[in-house]
Amino acid sequence: MHPVRNLIHFPYMKASVAAKVRSRVSRLPVGSFASAARFGGSSGAIDAELSRLARDGKLLRVRKGLYWKGPVTRLGIVPPDPEDVAIEVAGKGSGPAGVAAAHRLGLTTQVPGYPVFAVPGKAPSDIHGARFSERPWCRRELRLTADEVAVIEVLRDWPRAVEGSWEDLLMSVARLRDSSLIRTETISKDVEREHHRGLRTRWTEVSRAMELV
Numbered sequence: 001m002h003p004v005r006n007l008i009h010f011p012y013m014k015a016s017v018a019a020k021v022r023s024r025v026s027r028l029p030v031g032s033f034a035s036a037a038r039f040g041g042s043s044g045a046i047d048a049e050l051s052r053l054a055r056d057g058k059l060l061r062v063r064k065g066l067y068w069k070g071p072v073t074r075l076g077i078v079p080p081d082p083e084d085v086a087i088e089v090a091g092k093g094s095g096p097a098g099v100a101a102a103h104r105l106g107l108t109t110q111v112p113g114y115p116v117f118a119v120p121g122k123a124p125s126d127i128h129g130a131r132f133s134e135r136p137w138c139r140r141e142l143r144l145t146a147d148e149v150a151v152i153e154v155l156r157d158w159p160r161a162v163e164g165s166w167e168d169l170l171m172s173v174a175r176l177r178d179s180s181l182i183r184t185e186t187i188s189k190d191v192e193r194e195h196h197r198g199l200r201t202r203w204t205e206v207s208r209a210m211e212l213v
Contacts, residue, residue: 021049025058025069033080033088034059034067063089063127083146086117086130093120093140095149097133099161104150105172107164118153138193147181152190155206156199170209177210184210 025034034050036043043065050067053059059067060077062085070078087094095101100115102108116131120140123132139149151173154162162169176182184207191203 017045018049018052021046022053025050025053028069030069030071031080032069033062033084034069035065037065082129083115083117086115086127086132087146089124089127090117090119090132091140093142093144093149094118095144095146095153097149097153098157101150101153101157102161102163104147105154105169105176107154107162107168107172109163110161118149136190136194139190142186142190144186144190145182147176148183148187148190151176151182151187152194152199152203155202156194156196158198158202170206173206174210 021039024039028034036046036050039046047065050059051061054061054067057072057076059069060079062068062080066085066088068077068080068085070080072078083096083100094117096104097116097118099108099110099112100117103111114129114131116133118135118139119132120135121137123134126132144152154169158169164172173182173184177184187203188207191200194200
């Protein structure tokens with residue numbers, strides 16, 4: 001490209017990217033995350049504009065490269081739930097593990113002070129208020145939801161971290177299935193690929209019980 005033309009074109013490109021980012025952010029529903037990876041294009045230019053929007057009070061920076069469009073009050077933007085941040089950082093197919101999984105299913109009254117989240121493949125670095133643990137990559141391929149991961153993790157560690165009974169677990173799984181919050185057939189596909197023998201055995205028992213409910 002001609003050097004003079006390049007000097008003219010570069011500022012125009014920056015302005016164009018900024019306008020597109022502002023437009024995308026304005027259309028985002030309240031309660032959404034924003035990042036360069038979600039928007040595509042030049043990560044540097046996009047992140048720079050997201051950073052400007054955060055300085056202007058339009059977004060809240062929750063970690064490097066990740067922003068939040070939350071409800072706005074006179075005190076500022078309401079921050080996201082730490083669990084939502086952890087799952088956003090971990091990516092598709094991730095979800096709560098241990099006490100956090102049992103709590104999500106209503107099987108314990110304990111509230112984890114430092115929850116663990118199961119991540120398909122290589123786990124990212126821990127973030128403030130949450131830790132990550134690696135799990136099989138197939139969970140991302142199957143696009144498991146956080147509720148589906150919670151069911152799998154509770155069965156994987158059963159009865160650790162659970163205060164309720166086996167019947168309580170069955171009722172919780174049935175409720176999630178009937179509310180279309182979990183796909184039992186998708187969980188079955190994941191469990192078939194998992195090497196944890198106890199998980200496979202317990203999911204077989206749950207599946208048989210679900211056929212009677």
